[in-house]
Amino acid sequence: MIRRNLWSKLILLVVAAFYVLPMIAMARFSFQRVPVIKLGWSTLGKNWTAESLMTAITSDRFLEAAWLSVRLGVLSVVLGLVILVPTTVYVHVAKRNARPYVEFLSMLPYVVPPIALVVGISGAMKVAGTWFLASPFSLVPFYVVISLPFTFRALDVSLGATDLKTLVEASRSLGANWTRTTRSVILPNLKVGIINASFLCFATVLGEYTIASLLLKFTLPAYLAESQGSNPQGSFSVGLLLLVVSSLLFGFMNRLSKRKGQVLTGLAL
Amino acid sequence: MPFTLFVALFLLWPTFWVFRSALQPVEGSNKPAMLEAISGQYLSAILYSVRLSALTAGLGAVIGTLVAVSTVSLNQLKGLRNVLVGYSAVAANLGGIPLAFAFVASLGMQGLYTKLLSEIGINLSDLGFKISDFSGIVIVYLYFQIPLMTLVMLPAVDGLKATHKEAAASAGATPRQYWQRIGIPLLSPSLLGGFLLLFANAFSAYATAFALSAGSSNLVSVQIRFYLQGNTITGKSNLGYALAAWMIIVMVLAMTGYLGLRRRSESWRR
Numbered sequence: 155m156i157r158r159n160l161w162s163k164l165i166l167l168v169v170a171a172f173y174v175l176p177m178i179a180m181a182r183f184s185f186q187r188v189p190v191i192k193l194g195w196s197t198l199g200k201n202w203t204a205e206s207l208m209t210a211i212t213s214d215r216f217l218e219a220a221w222l223s224v225r226l227g228v229l230s231v232v233l234g235l236v237i238l239v240p241t242t243v244y245v246h247v248a249k250r251n252a253r254p255y256v257e258f259l260s261m262l263p264y265v266v267p268p269i270a271l272v273v274g275i276s277g278a279m280k281v282a283g284t285w286f287l288a289s290p291f292s293l294v295p296f297y298v299v300i301s302l303p304f305t306f307r308a309l310d311v312s313l314g315a316t317d318l319k320t321l322v323e324a325s326r327s328l329g330a331n332w333t334r335t336t337r338s339v340i341l342p343n344l345k346v347g348i349i350n351a352s353f354l355c356f357a358t359v360l361g362e363y364t365i366a367s368l369l370l371k372f373t374l375p376a377y378l379a380e381s382q383g384s385n386p387q388g389s390f391s392v393g394l395l396l397l398v399v400s401s402l403l404f405g406f407m408n409r410l411s412k413r414k415g416q417v418l419t420g421l422a423l
Numbered sequence: 424m425p426f427t428l429f430v431a432l433f434l435l436w437p438t439f440w441v442f443r444s445a446l447q448p449v450e451g452s453n454k455p456a457m458l459e460a461i462s463g464q465y466l467s468a469i470l471y472s473v474r475l476s477a478l479t480a481g482l483g484a485v486i487g488t489l490v491a492v493s494t495v496s497l498n499q500l501k502g503l504r505n506v507l508v509g510y511s512a513v514a515a516n517l518g519g520i521p522l523a524f525a526f527v528a529s530l531g532m533q534g535l536y537t538k539l540l541s542e543i544g545i546n547l548s549d550l551g552f553k554i555s556d557f558s559g560i561v562i563v564y565l566y567f568q569i570p571l572m573t574l575v576m577l578p579a580v581d582g583l584k585a586t587h588k589e590a591a592a593s594a595g596a597t598p599r600q601y602w603q604r605i606g607i608p609l610l611s612p613s614l615l616g617g618f619l620l621l622f623a624n625a626f627s628a629y630a631t632a633f634a635l636s637a638g639s640s641n642l643v644s645v646q647i648r649f650y651l652q653g654n655t656i657t658g659k660s661n662l663g664y665a666l667a668a669w670m671i672i673v674m675v676l677a678m679t680g681y682l683g684l685r686r687r688s689e690s691w692r693r
Contacts (some may be wrong), residue, residue, distance in 0.1 A: 190533045
């Protein structure tokens with residue numbers, strides 16, 4: 155038994171190193187102005203600076219990309235919630251037997267890889283509306299689609315344990331009108347689900363590169379790809395920042411769901 | 424319902440378009456592009472992707488399962504599991520360009536660990552290793568494949584009943600025999616399902632490989648871009664659609680298998 159635990163510890167140690175080491179290398183590259191060739195014990199502590207990050211995040215190109223990404227993220231969250239919250243409530247309250255159908259539809263984006271989706275988009279829209287694709291905000295509905303599997307699940311899971319139907323009926327029979335029922339019964343029960351779904355959708359939008367780049371929209375990942383050649387240090391440090399921000403989003407979300415007794419991940423496992 | 428309409432408009436319609444164009448012939452040929460796409464160099468792109476996805480899924484499945492088993496056997500270490508699950512949930516969702524950057528800084532030509540290894544006499548480029556090549560992409564993909572598998576396997580490993588283990592031990596079985604006869608067979612639906620999920624995950628990835636190879640990778644997802652952008656010159660844009668159509672077909676097969684196996688393993692756990 156002792157020996158097996160030794161193996162277990164060894165395995166976890168190796169995998170932990172595999173998880174952590176690339177991040178360390180990336181941080182070093184971003185914040186230390188010493189070429190790898192000159193790196194040694196004597197130069198280990200030298201020239202640490204956040205200057206390249208500062209230059210990068212104050213540059214016009216970065217601000218342009220970040221501003222677009224944030225707006226896309228917010229709009230996708232809003233559109234996603236507007237579509238999904240009523241749908242989820244509807245299948246929980248009014249029509250329980252429609253749930254498998256909605257779940258099936260929400261899983262479909264899994265089988266259409268983003269690269270295949272964007273091929274279809276550019277083909278289909280070539281005929282129907284190039285004006286639509288000309289605006290960067292044309293990405294919003296597609297971002298809602300690719301985050302559907304996570305967002306629907308987040309909302310669905312948050313209602314899983316509560317019998318919303320009974321609660322709504324109780325509220326109605328106590329004389330509450332629909333507005334009141336929505337405000338004091340439906341939304342409080344959905345709160346964690348709504349927050350989780352928003353984070354998941356926002357994080358998806360922040361990291362999405364495939365669709366944005368093929369439709370030639372200048373989002374944050376596109377900025378990373380563009381400045382990789384001209385300002386590698388700045389671009390790597392922004393990449394690191396992006397990793398940290400999305401990790402924080404996921405970390406916060408997991409805390410929140412754990413308090414409610416569920417562990418949730420981005421992928422619907 | 425508005426939901427159905429939304430999905431139909433922004434998912435099903437583009438997908439339908441992919442197949443419609445994929446079934447039309449390429450210029451100067453009378454075969455549907457989808458048949459053209461499974462011959463010669465186009466087939467080799469698909470097979471390259473399949474090989475890469477299968478290898479990262481296989482390695483990811485084995486290592487991810489070992490991590491899950493190790494975590495459960497160290498259950499008395501409080502907090503370990505929380506940290507691991509938390510980080511796995513984050514890492515499984517990483518990917519794209521930032522992840523590619525992290526590995527370029529680690530194992531690229533000027534990478535930190537490339538340098539460290541060469542200090543102790545291991546020269547990666549002499550060994551034929553390049554971060555943008557097959558072996559490099561495999562290592563980078565493992566960064567999100569392993570944690571994903573850990574998350575899939577943890578509930579399954581939790582579901583192995585201690586009574587089974589005790590019964591096997593009191594009947595004189597060695598730990599090895601326990602795993603061979605009881606543990607692995609009980610885990611097999613989750614293992615196979617997880618493998619398929621990982622396969623699908625790697626198969627649909629694009630941004631990471633694209634950033635690693637600066638667009639020159641032989642992966643089918645990266646190749647599609649090439650056909651789409653070269654369409655005005657070569658008249659072969661239908662090949663891009665055809666490759667995309669084959670990707671969707673492979674994804675449907677993998678995900679159907681995964682969902683079927685997941686249903687089975689969940690019913691066993693009850």
